[in-house]
Amino acid sequence: MGETRKVKITDTTMRDGHQSLLATRMRTEHMLPILEKVDQVGFQSIEMWGGATFDTCMRFLNEDPWERLRAIRYHMKNTKLQMLLRAQNVVGYKHYADDVLEEFVKRAVDNGMDIFRIFDALNDIRNMEKSIEYVKREGAHAQATVVYTISPVHDYDFYMRTGKELMELGVDSICLKDMAGILAPKPAYDIVKGWKENLGIMVQLHCHYSSGMAAMAYLKAAEAGVDVIDCAISSMSSQSSQPSIESMVCALQDTPYDTGLDIGLLSEIADYFKEVRTNYTEFDNASCSPDTNVLIYQIPGGMISNFINQLKEQNALDKLPEVLAEVPRVREDFGFPPLVTPTSQIVGSQAAFNVIFGQRYAMATNESKMYMRGYYGRPPASVNEEVRKKIIGDEEPIECRPADLIEPELPSAKETCESYMEKPEDIVSVALFPQVAPQFLEDRMANKLEQANEGSDVNPI
Secondary structure (H helix, E strand, O other), X not given: OOOXXXXXXXXXXXXXXXXXXXXOOOXXXXXXXXXXXXXXXXXXXXXXXXXXXXXXHHHHOOOOHHHHHHHHHHHXXXXXXXXXXXXXXXXXXXXXXXXXXXXXXXXXXXXXXXXXXEOOOOOOHHHOHHHHHHHHHOOOEEEEEEEOOOOOXXXXXXXXXXXXXXXXXXXXXXEEEEOOOOOOHHHHHHHHHHHHXXXXXXXXXXXXXXXXXHHHHHHHHHHHOOOEEEEEOHHHOOOOOOOEHHHHHHHHOOOOOXXXXXXXXXXXXXXXXXXXXXXXXXXXXXXXXXXXXXXXXXXXXXXXXXXXXXXXXXXXXXXXXXXXXXXXXXXXXXXXXXXXXXXXXXXXXXXXXXXXXXXXXXXXXXXXXXXXXXXXXXXXXXXXXXXXXXHHOOOOOOXXXXXXXXXXXXXXXXXXXXXXXXXXXXXXXXXXXOOOHHHHHHHHHHHHHHHHHOOOOOOOO
């Protein structure tokens, strides 16, 4: 059977699984009862924080994201916790000052975070440097990420070069992130093999199942030497989520890549989440068939649903095919950015504007203007200069790292939340989401006062 080299699995159920399928609405109370079983499986890690979970906790669930982290850490005695960090965007949708990023990382580690998967939407390494530095300084695991996309500039050499540059920053591992589900088996094999041979570092692969290719990509990546694959429990897998844990465990059984995980235990966990999922039917966007639009237009599933809502509001749903066809053209004009938060929203909204207004770039979104001014970072390829001129006129784009121009943001956040602050993490929450966090924290204080007046005990999770 040749050399045995076990493939490990990161369980994404409690972050990307429900972010992809249930609009990130899963509550902490539905995670806690199963954690001790999840902890027994032997996962490489569980991804349970970051991405959209931070925002959603406060905005929709009336939960403190820091409390979620603490509660899950308390129940997970043996398994590493992992989060998705949007580099200089932290867990938001714009660049934040270095002091906010630094304090966020420090507090996350203090509350139990082990592994930070760090990515930048443009693969602009300048935007990732500080995140990597702060994570390393706090003694946590810095996993640098290369966002996978397809374009004339995103060839094999691009992935090898970017991987090498990230290695030079002293990262602990590297991840190829296929957020749109467009990674075919051959490039999965080639990139993983290239990184394993040239970098000698732990390599992880993250794919979405949107196009139906992810499990095949994982199998080829295993043959190429991948160390870890991201999967979700079967009852929260496939569609726009990750491949099923159980399917991959069975597929790799009795091969040199056997995961060694207990299918019986996994089956119990799957039954639990199958039941949990029934609580979220209003958000459940499950569609049984693969979304092949992803392969034609490179558009992640979430973008399609946004287009439908946007066009409905404008009474222009019949223009959806035109908008889908316009996306690749805008993407080329913008220098082929990968379509992931926030660039997917920037390119998508501009494509919709171009079609709705009947003239390309007659109206530009604020985000398109900021993008063309360089405030999101350096595009992978040169932008179309005629288009840039239409959007920002004769303005000169910035050349520096965007966060170099942002003044410290923690002092004003501290001032804002002084009257209802209970812990230092509250300042970070306000700095990240000034429109959402203050109201959440005020309500929390009011609830506690009310409970105290009623003489009831306030128990933490």
